[in-house]
Amino acid sequence: MWTTVCRVDECPPGSGKEVVVGDRLVALFNVDGTFYALDGVCPHQGGPLAKGAVQGCIVTCPWHGWQFDVRTGEFQLRKALVQPTFEVRVEVEAVQVREAG
Numbered sequence: 001m002w003t004t005v006c007r008v009d010e011c012p013p014g015s016g017k018e019v020v021v022g023d024r025l026v027a028l029f030n031v032d033g034t035f036y037a038l039d040g041v042c043p044h045q046g047g048p049l050a051k052g053a054v055q056g057c058i059v060t061c062p063w064h065g066w067q068f069d070v071r072t073g074e075f076q077l078r079k080a081l082v083q084p085t086f087e088v089r090v091e092v093e094a095v096q097v098r099e100a101g
């Protein structure tokens with residue numbers, strides 16, 4: 001099921017936005033016009049990944065600096081730790097995230 005989470009212009013390139021999809025907090029990111037979505041709750045201590053700085057494809061958790069690739073969810077220090085990702089699509093100007101399950 002696809003959920004509309006915002007308009008394209010509400011999450012400009014190089015930024016992130018916290019959205020809710022079903023009962024999940026999701027971190028939406030725009031990397032050069034392509035959208036990606038991760039589980040928005042950092043696996044370290046629950047920090048808000050959507051509020052982290054984004055450089056290229058890497059987001060840095062604002063609480064203690066854990067870094068994840070927004071395309072794959074991979075934790076940069078230990079790639080076996082993967083933050084869940086969600087499919088994203090753009091329909092006209094609406095950004096939509098696919099609810100897992």
Ligand code: FES
Nearest residue numbers: 042044045047061
């Ligand atoms: S809560 Fe994200 S790095 Fe600690």
